[in-house]
Amino acid sequence: MIFRQLRFQLLLIVFVVFELSCSTENINSRSKIRISVGHATAEVEVAATPETRERGLMYRAKLDDNQGMLFVFAEEHTLVFWMKNTLIPLDIGFFDAQGLLLSVERMKPDNGATTYRSPSAALYALEMNQGWFDKNNILKYAQLKLPYEIIGE
Template sequence: MALVLAWTLAPAAWAGDLLDPPPQSELTWGDRQLQLELALTPEWHARGLMYRNTLAEHQGMLFIWPDAQRVAMWMKNTPIPLSVAFIDAEFRVVNIADMQPQSLRSHVSRGPVRFALEMNQGWFTAQGIQAGDTWPELAELIKALDLTGMDVGQRP
């Protein structure tokens, strides 16, 4: 299993942005290699993938909360269609929602979750990933980040 965690310099997409760039990680899901940006802070939870015009095939954003809770996602200022998988503390997909660009419609987890993974719309379907599936490799990332007891807004 490949796991790479990197705190990076601001990529061109974030040049001049008031937010520090999010940390990035390479992580597998089965035999798929993902390039992920990690939304660990309330600021990145609110910003997400807004203002992005493109997203590579296996690129996405992983939202991480310190405690399991019901969460809602929307697409304000997001011009590309995305799908989101809501994932619980046992790394099981609770539900997946397709989200339309620029929409203010809320997409809500069907139960308490600690993670949400946003990818290009249709990515989960194309990979055969559905509610009830697990993502065991995510446990390795959480262990590497040492997020146990992390307060909201703190970085590891």
């Protein structure tokens, strides 16, 4: 009888741990974090997997103020973005591995006809509503600060 209860409890624990690990993976793939760039703060979705980076902000009709998406890559390289299926004008800031802003590009919806490229190797790209970087007086070499280390796939 005691053995049967212990076996049931062990199975229950294994099931709960498995379920929690699955749900954590799902939460992380759509997680929002608070970041800062220079003196400005924003709440951003994290796109750190090939699938989330590919989808990006496609099909969004609106992006709230101080909301955006942070793209995180596994290693620094020249990043290239386009606006395929993106409905709203955006600014994109490219950051190196130390979190320093390399450049900001103004992107307009054009169904992918134009590409936007980092000027040198970058690890992060931050998409925000068009004008966000100017409105917050964020200049080249501003520091991107994350609440914790995020490693891209």
